Amino acid sequence: MTGGTALGVVVLLTALAVPGMLGHRAERTDARTVVCAGADGRPAAGCGLVGQSVYDSWQDRPLQRQLVVAADSSVAPPPGLPALPRPGELILSPALKKLYDAPGNQTLRDRLPGRPSAVITPPGLLQPDELLAYIGVDRTPGAYVQHAAGYGPQAHGASGPAVVSQAGAIADTRKNTVTLVVGIIAVLTPVLLFLASCARLSAATRDRRLAALRLLGLTPRQTQVVNAGETAVVSALGVVLGLAVFEALLPAASSWTVAGYGWFSADLQPPLWQTALLLLAVPVLAVCVGAVAVRRATGVTRAARVDALPKPLSSWRLVPLVLGAALSGYAALSPPPETGDPNTAMLLVTGAGLLLTFVGVATATALIARSIGVLLGRLARSIAVLLGARRLEVEAATATRVVTGLVLLVFAGTLGQSVFASVESRAGAESWARLMAPGVLQGPAATAEGLPVPESVLRGVPGVREVVPVRRLHTPLPDALQDAPAATAGAGDLPQTPVAMHSAVVLSCSGLATVIKQPPQDCQEGTAYWLPRPNGGTAPATTAPLTFTAPEQPGAAVTVAPPVRTLAVPDPYAVSDTSPLAADILLPPDTPGLSGVPAPVETYLVATDGKASTYEALNAAVARMDPSLTVSVPDIALEAQYQFPLFRALLVLGTLLTLVISFATIAVGSIDRAIERRREVALQAVVGVPLPTMRRAQLVQILVPYGAGIALALALAVLAGRAYGRTGGTQGGIPLGSFAAIAGIAVLGAVVAGLSSLPALGRRVKAEFLHRE
Template sequence: MIRFAVRLSVAGGREAAARLVIIAAAVALGVGMLLTTLAGMNAVGAQNQRQAWLNTAVAPASADPSVDPMWWLIREDYHHGRSIGRVEVAALGPDAPVPPGIPHLPGPGEYYASPALGELLRTTPAAELGDRFPGHQIGTIGRSALPSPDSLLIVIGRTPAELEQLGARQVTQVMTTSPSDCNGCYVGLNANAMTLTLSVVAAALLFPVLIFIGTATRLAAARREQRFAAMRLVGATPRQISVISAVESTMAAAVGTAVGFGLFFAIRPGLATIPFTGEPFFAGDLSLTVVDVLAVALGIPLGAVVASWLALRRVQISPLGVSRRVTPKPPRAWRLIPLVAGLAELTYFIGRRPETTNGQITAFISGFVLILAGLLLAGPWLTMVGARLLAGRASRPATLIAGRRLADNPQAGFRSVSGLIVALFVTSVATGTITTFVANRGAPRTDSIAATSLSKIFWPEEGPAPSADQFPAGLAAIPGVHSVTLVRLNSDPDRWPGLVTCTELDRLAAFGNCPAGAQVAAVPADLIGTRALDHLGKKTYVWQDAGLPATEVDKQPILSVVVNTTSRSALEQARTMLINAFPQGRFPLSVGEWEGNSARQLVQFQQLANVVMLASLPIAGCSLAVSVAGGLSDRKRPFSMLRLTGVQLRTLRRVVALEAVVPLLVVAAVAIGMGFLAAHLFLRAQLDYPLLAPGWSFYLLVAGGLAVSLGIIASTLPLLRRITGPETARNE
């Protein structure tokens, strides 16, 4: 029976060959995307594991008495907005632990640098970067300690006395626990959150592909049903029919799976360069486990067999089932209930946001899931409503025929584009949320005072504050430094922690104003503060009145120094000078740099959402094209008879195009609208932000994807001339 099924599958002429090729292509796409997602999850875990050693400060003490302790201090530095991991060590014996990637601990005046930082040191003026690191480079940090090829890391050797003075900790072992499994680790990623994100991406990408596979399996379904029904009438059993259909699907799925594996390995080097976690991966990180390979290699063909069985289940029930073609019952309005329930849930939490993180996750995720499930369930009903409106307003025969056909079976019209719902909904929610969040709390403009001013804060818990004469005399003389301001400590706990005279604020001009009649303003330590990001550079922003006379300000200890610059070179030179003058505590940085970290991660999520949309729209177009081609093949005789009765070919083409385009556009509009509405409700409930419209790039991406999809659909229309001639009506 299997040999017979193989012969039957490959001996069906062009129609059978085209069906096998299309199914194989759909499977190859699905396999490639699935392997990419699985490899991405593995890469996130591998990258996270190589950041474990950076959390050595929280590692438990070693139980081995032969291990000598070492001093350990890790801090974050910056250069042109890029984060630099700076590790300083000092051995307290010959058997002190050694971090991965280096052969031994560096001595005082020595350091190891990552390849990317080493290159940066060679190409950057020493006054802007190299002078921060005492000594000279003795080697390169190996790959086993680098989260990414672009990681900027340095391990500096110090004396024990220096590190003790800097507030370092003594440790007896290097941390090896992944940050995602470590309680208290502060360097690394939440791998569980990344895995959840990638899982959502996988679903958003794979759902349209599965629809594509199912649609391809149904290609020429009517003709195949008739053929299988004839075999049943001459004695074939349901099991034999199942074997024949399974062999046909398995052949195409096996070829598609092999092509999918080849596609994954071909694009893997390019995928590794995508900085999804903020930094690119090593190509080897995008690996597959034995379980991953077996699950995909066996699961995808099995899924294709199941899809084939479901597509032909009428024949398996009865050989006469093919002839029992009745109009399906129209979908009812109750399908809107989950959609309305999801919107109502998100609306309810506006002003009632749960206090705990778990409560917020439960509230918002369940609302999004309800809306998405509601869209999928309500899709046929929405398609029916759109089709009836189309038919009711029809002024041409083609519009009337297309509207009536869609209204007669809206489930079939919606099925081929249902995968688009997931992609467009996920993309719209991500775009709306990220656009609004970045606009309100993202990185400031590069010409903003938040990006051009540098602050070094001397928090009381980090040691005694410096005196004014300890600041480098050359700081204000650096070309490009506009101003150097000392902010004094405010003892009033109910106001901003810093003090600046109103005379100084007027001189600076860019950092805000004093209230009328005040002599001293209470200001943030960096003269900016997160509350003032929307007012940067505006003279209208007014700080609090500190309630002190100006003569009292210089008597207070220094809280911070704020350096305003006019160039990136000046900012880096000022940073280097301050680091060398005050090596204790946290290093100087700009508001734009730490705000940019979160914004950079959000931008990566937005890029991923764009990939989902750009991939899903053409796949949805392919599904529609296959569905259109299959429908044309099944309706050759009715269309041929219409042509014989005088219906023009362009009218039939309009019918076919409208049947495909109406569900596509209706689904796209509803999915995008519901995505933006869900994003707005979430933002109002969680952050009290109104939704901001995304930039023109989003609309261009949607328009471009829809244009590609419509082009794919249009490519099937020339088939009408070939398959609807008089000979077809005569031969049928």
């Protein structure tokens, strides 16, 4: 009981440390976030800042560069910095300083102009291995104004306005409070079940001695006091041991990372009140469970037989499962929302179905296992199978209790992976990064001040195969709309007939085939095409000539005949409204009259060899022109790109902790079950049942409810995941890799459950044991 309690306390403290760690991370982010000041001295969004944040990566590790203009000496530096860097100076994080000094990292040094003058201390970092640099520059490129500003809430006092964050790509963890609480509860539930199992096991080994105390004259209340005192002392020792183990592991935790997320050891320390509450709650839980577990040994002597058959299971156990499966099936088969936004009523149906299904898996597994036991009892001829089947028929709830925790874990894990895959596929359907050809990157076409980036800057980097400039034209607004004053034009002034607006991307067939993963079919050079829509829309029925002008240059125009065919692009999302190639029409570069329309290049799509060194060299090349420029993978789902690693990290951490606890619960529950069945084992030994037969019967009692519960959990979790995905407009489901991993966990759980039940049957059955039982 002491060892089990210590393990549970370590996991509980780890779970309690996660919200604190994320809270400290958010506080550190706020403390170093730029606060800008407008002309009136108040914080304002969009004004010129002390610095500009630039986000990219170095060898698949996030890299943040903060461009600092220390125009006012009154600006206090952010935490971790002795002072703001002057122009030409660098202040680097320890991890970045180590990479900066490495001999082979010249491309990294090219992206960090200046000389290192200091090192950022831990208060200014989110995690020990963070790559962060403050770069002193003469002026922030593209800034509007340069008024005094500061960093974090301290820039305007504790009662001042909220911080205006310029770090748009940083995930705001406060928005994920509900998700975090649900995850913590999901982790704490199996831990509490495990602690209860440990207390029950300890009570089962004390029932005979407590019964002897009753026979010696102690009252039921006195016997319970004795049991409570023993349980409290032993569980308190386990709590102290678990706290000591957690504190011993804490210093080394700063060197660990989960899916790229790290932490400082001090940030993992739970608040004192939570630790004190845990020190009190665990012994109280153990005492309560222990009192219930030994109530038969300490209660008033009754005439009823203690070995009477238990009460049969009620069919009402199936009600939550049937209702949950029906609601989830209805949501999974319903048509997706037309607008793409989840329907509130359907979300309620999906949530209710999920909750009822979760409860139904726990309650109905025993009844299903009992039905299987009855069927095996009628069909089987093996003595071992008959013994196991009869025990399932009589005590299905008790036998199922051993594996219920892992069955619920498999359900929760499958559902979590299914929901995560649904959300990821929802963003991935719009993410051009998944539709682009391997090695294609997106490069800037202009600096922050509007100066064009020459194509030769990108083409001259080794490893670059092709540079495809993307130019875009659009049809101009009618004169009536252009001349209408914006201040006086009302709804009645607008034309009643819809105005057809079109955009065109100037690109050759070979250029389009170079940058997208699935090239267009039957694309003829020199021919204009309508581009397909992801929703299956058709080309507009128009025969009138189309006039296109360049953005912000309405003087020059080109008139073309409308295309007659729609280009066959295998995946229309590659040219959808959210991709760098978004347009209605594909115009070839040699279109007559197009040379007279000076359309600027919007962006460059760079086809590379896919090597990390080429990516780093491209970033260094554009950073030499403007330190605020980066080369990136085209991906419009930026928020999902930065949120997914956090969700994935929490999901992996929670799954690992819950998995350890569930396996431990299975082992404890199997031992507990074996202790409860000592009398049955002795009875079978007396009538001559061989030990191997008893072992096989024990495996039947464990593996039948386990297999039934796992199959039920997997099927219903996939159904619930599809229901969730359908409410958001996707198919749901889980990736095959995640399904294989969960199936492997289930098989491992079956092995643990089966093997942990055998040692109690392995000892020699002596006459003394038979006499005592």
